[in-house]
Amino acid sequence: CLMHEFSCTRGRCVSRHFLCDKIFDCPYGDDESPQVCGKCRFNEYRCKGERKKCISNYFVCDSKADCPVGDDEDSC
Numbered sequence: 313c314l315m316h317e318f319s320c321t322r323g324r325c326v327s328r329h330f331l332c333d334k335i336f337d338c339p340y341g342d343d344e345s346p347q348v349c350g351k352c353r354f355n356e357y358r359c360k361g362e363r364k365k366c367i368s369n370y371f372v373c374d375s376k377a378d379c380p381v382g383d384d385e386d387s388c
């Protein structure tokens with residue numbers, strides 16, 4: 313792949329403009345994977361606030377603030 317391209321698992325190259333645009337451009341969608349996009353995993357909650365920490369869903373509504381601003385306990 314070229315400098316401005318992202319290499320998919322199956323050796324295909326896509327432009328980096330297509331990364332994290334919610335459309336699968338790689339055959340297996342790895343241009344939208346959490347590792348590439350820096351999002352939380354499907355079983356994690358994304359905290360609000362500047363740091364956007366990821367916590368396990370297990371810690372949402374456990375009566376203890378795990379996010380920096382405690383928003384994991386806000387909508388229980």
Ligand SMILES: [Ca+2]
Pocket residue numbers: 330331332333334335336337338343344
């Ligand atoms: Ca994409």
Ligand SMILES: [Ca+2]
Pocket residue numbers: 371372373374375376377378379384385
């Ligand atoms: Ca919590």
